[in-house]
Amino acid sequence: MILYLIASIAVASAAFVVRSRRALYAAGLLFYAVQIALLGALCWGGLAGTRHAGGLFVFDAPGTLFYLLLTVVSLYAFHHSEAYLKESRFNHLRTYTGLLLLLTTAIAGAYFADNLALTWVFLEATTLCSAGLIYYRRTAPALEAAWKYLFVCSTGIAMAYLGILLLASATRGESLGYEAVATALTASNPLYLKIAFLLILCGYSCKMELFPLYTVGVDANFAAPAPASALISTGLVNAGFLAILRIYRLYASTEVFGWVRGVLLIAGLLSLAVGALFLRRTNNYKRFLSYSTVENMGIAAIGLGIGGAGVWAAVFHVVCHTFVKSSLFLQMGVVRQVYDGYRINRLGDYMRINRVGAVGLLIGMVALVAFPPSPLFVSELMILSEAAAAERWWVLAAILLLTCIVIYSFCARMIRLCYQPNQDQLHPSGVDKALSWSALSLLAIALVMGLWQPALLQRIITEIATL
Amino acid sequence: MILPLILLYVISLVYLAITERFRNFASIMALQGWLLFAIALMRLHAISPAELTFIAVETLLFKGILVPALLFAVIRKTGISRVKSSGTSQFQSLLLSVAALVTSASVTYLIADSTTDLVFFGVALYALLSGLVLIVMRSRIFSHMVGFLTIENGVFLFSTAIGVEMPLLINAAILLDILMSVLMLGMFFTKIDRKIHADDADSLTRVKD
Numbered sequence: 001m002i003l004y005l006i007a008s009i010a011v012a013s014a015a016f017v018v019r020s021r022r023a024l025y026a027a028g029l030l031f032y033a034v035q036i037a038l039l040g041a042l043c044w045g046g047l048a049g050t051r052h053a054g055g056l057f058v059f060d061a062p063g064t065l066f067y068l069l070l071t072v073v074s075l076y077a078f079h080h081s082e083a084y085l086k087e088s089r090f091n092h093l094r095t096y097t098g099l100l101l102l103l104t105t106a107i108a109g110a111y112f113a114d115n116l117a118l119t120w121v122f123l124e125a126t127t128l129c130s131a132g133l134i135y136y137r138r139t140a141p142a143l144e145a146a147w148k149y150l151f152v153c154s155t156g157i158a159m160a161y162l163g164i165l166l167l168a169s170a171t172r173g174e175s176l177g178y179e180a181v182a183t184a185l186t187a188s189n190p191l192y193l194k195i196a197f198l199l200i201l202c203g204y205s206c207k208m209e210l211f212p213l214y215t216v217g218v219d220a221n222f223a224a225p226a227p228a229s230a231l232i233s234t235g236l237v238n239a240g241f242l243a244i245l246r247i248y249r250l251y252a253s254t255e256v257f258g259w260v261r262g263v264l265l266i267a268g269l270l271s272l273a274v275g276a277l278f279l280r281r282t283n284n285y286k287r288f289l290s291y292s293t294v295e296n297m298g299i300a301a302i303g304l305g306i307g308g309a310g311v312w313a314a315v316f317h318v319v320c321h322t323f324v325k326s327s328l329f330l331q332m333g334v335v336r337q338v339y340d341g342y343r344i345n346r347l348g349d350y351m352r353i354n355r356v357g358a359v360g361l362l363i364g365m366v367a368l369v370a371f372p373p374s375p376l377f378v379s380e381l382m383i384l385s386e387a388a389a390a391e392r393w394w395v396l397a398a399i400l401l402l403t404c405i406v407i408y409s410f411c412a413r414m415i416r417l418c419y420q421p422n423q424d425q426l427h428p429s430g431v432d433k434a435l436s437w438s439a440l441s442l443l444a445i446a447l448v449m450g451l452w453q454p455a456l457l458q459r460i461i462t463e464i465a466t467l
Numbered sequence: 468m469i470l471p472l473i474l475l476y477v478i479s480l481v482y483l484a485i486t487e488r489f490r491n492f493a494s495i496m497a498l499q500g501w502l503l504f505a506i507a508l509m510r511l512h513a514i515s516p517a518e519l520t521f522i523a524v525e526t527l528l529f530k531g532i533l534v535p536a537l538l539f540a541v542i543r544k545t546g547i548s549r550v551k552s553s554g555t556s557q558f559q560s561l562l563l564s565v566a567a568l569v570t571s572a573s574v575t576y577l578i579a580d581s582t583t584d585l586v587f588f589g590v591a592l593y594a595l596l597s598g599l600v601l602i603v604m605r606s607r608i609f610s611h612m613v614g615f616l617t618i619e620n621g622v623f624l625f626s627t628a629i630g631v632e633m634p635l636l637i638n639a640a641i642l643l644d645i646l647m648s649v650l651m652l653g654m655f656f657t658k659i660d661r662k663i664h665a666d667d668a669d670s671l672t673r674v675k676d
Contacts (some may be wrong), residue, residue, distance in 0.1 A: 127647075141673045151615065192583070
């Protein structure tokens with residue numbers, strides 16, 4: 001793992017100093033060669049399940065699965081960035097590319113960290129990289145979004161650190177490895193555990209785009225270039241989800257586990273409510289997709305809160321959401337090429353301008369509102385069934401009501417973009433249909449997973465969901 | 468000897484809630500930096516000399532000197548001197564601060580756990596709540612930064628409570644300080660004031676629905 005980190009950081013750093021676009025592209029390809037080499041070692045080289053760097057890292061099932069997703073999304077984001085930002089100044093582009101690669105490395109570190117403090121360090125590193133990506137355009141709104149992101153994430157992450165220190169004191173200085181902490185927590189003071197969990201959940205919610213600190217994620221996705229938003233809204237969000245999932249598993253053997261699930265249920269429902277209501281309110285397609293992320297992470301948190309098969313459904317939901325949401329953000333990048341903006345009340349007629357892109361958006365809409373054959377239909381149905389089995393009727397009613405609002409908002413706004421008359425000027429750069437096809441391919445993977453979940457994937461998710 | 472220092476630290480937090488002048492904010496941050504330096508020295512004397520030197524020097528240089536100097540530089544550059552009159556009154560702030568203190572003391576009393584140094588825990592919790600109160604109740608960005616630094620100092624204080632066993636944790640907390648605080652102060656110093664011309668958080672409303 002140390003070798004991987006050194007190689008990735010070295011290649012990413014090289015991107016900051018290269019002198020031509022060709023060299024920048026070569027640095028990017030070299031970086032992804034490193035990622036694919038690690039994936040190969042994980043899948044076929046016997047690395048899976050092993051510990052490294054004195055037990056600080058572990059190549060376990062959740063880390064490996066999410067790392068695979070990260071590599072795919074990051075590669076797509078890199079490829080789309082090359083086309084999306086081709087008219088940018090070269091020094092801005094190389095800074096952007098370097099930060100994109102460093103962000104990918106930091107997220108990978110957070111996935112594989114087997115230590116509470118190390119997870120926190122890598123999540124903090126993602127804040128630094130993301131802030132640079134958000135400030136890419138160097139406009140006043142971009143600066144404002146970057147400032148807010150930096151400030152709120154730093155405050156949140158400091159709160160999370162206080163929670164980690166609380167858990168550390170419970171272990172009496174033994175270790176901050178997840179296994180050691182899980183053993184120590186069984187005999188800890190319940191109030192103490194509750195405070196630690198609240199602090200950590202609040203802190204990490206800014207990464208997972210969950211209530212209460214979801215707003216910074218929305219602002220970040222709004223200001224960052226669309227391909228970077230695709231990575232932030234999926235890979236980084238997954239890092240937050242995985243960090244919270246690991247904490248959730250730590251608490252599974254404690255007496256406050258029921259309370260923890262209750263908190264996650266409430267946080268999930270509030271996120272779903274905020275997402276559903278702001279989907280109606282916002283007038284920007286990128287913020288629209290970001291609120292959809294908040295809503296989907298809310299559903300995942302509800303799955304964790306309900307427990308049982310809900311945990312499996314939550315993990316599956318996050319995995320499939322990664323493909324769908326990254327595809328839609330990349331499609332939005334093409335939309336911006338056409339209209340030079342994201343204003344919902346002005347844009348239209350996209351079906352005539354770019355049929356492939358419009359079809360991609362409509363299929364993405366079907367997938368995100370969880371109509372069959374969407375994979376999200378499978379996960380949401382499982383969560384609803386589990387809520388019904390647990391006789392939590394108020395949860396069931398709240399999810400159904402809020403989901404109806406989401407469906408209405410999504411259909412109204414996506415159909416408007418595709419079929420309503422356009423009221424905005426078209427951008428002279430025109431449409432790059434190859435990018436639309438490329439983004440569509442991610443959606444195809446998601447739809448295949450809706451119809452058929454490979455046995456290997458099922459086994460891995462079952463392993464992750466087993467507490 | 469540690470207890471009087473911690474008491475002084477608590478008093479500085481209360482004063483932070485009622486003061487309105489930014490120069491006082493910066494001075495309190497400097498005082499807290501020196502107090503934390505002294506507490507770290509006394510508390511961590513059992514760890515290896517190299518680690519103790521590293522932590523002490525970093526605390527003194529960074530929390531005691533660099534951050535206050537940056538805060539004073541920001542005050543000089545922006546020309547802002549006090550919190551806006553539209554913010555909360557001193558009395559309301561004091562009331563909230565006392566409420567935060569009572570909450571922290573009550574939670575600490577209820578925990579009554581032998582694995583934790585409860586004095587450190589209680590004060591760290593109070594610092595966290597004080598920082599959040601400052602961020603939520605004050606309208607200027609400068610106050611928000613001071614709120615963030617207050618939370619950071621509270622986290623650092625608690626990390627010294629368990630730092631004897633885990634010096635790595637203190638180093639991580641210091642790294643957080645250096646990276647984030649300097650970055651934010653630098654960003655405020657070089658970009659925010661120049662590009663947005665906003666020392667007022669109410670002006671940061673371009674990015675919204």
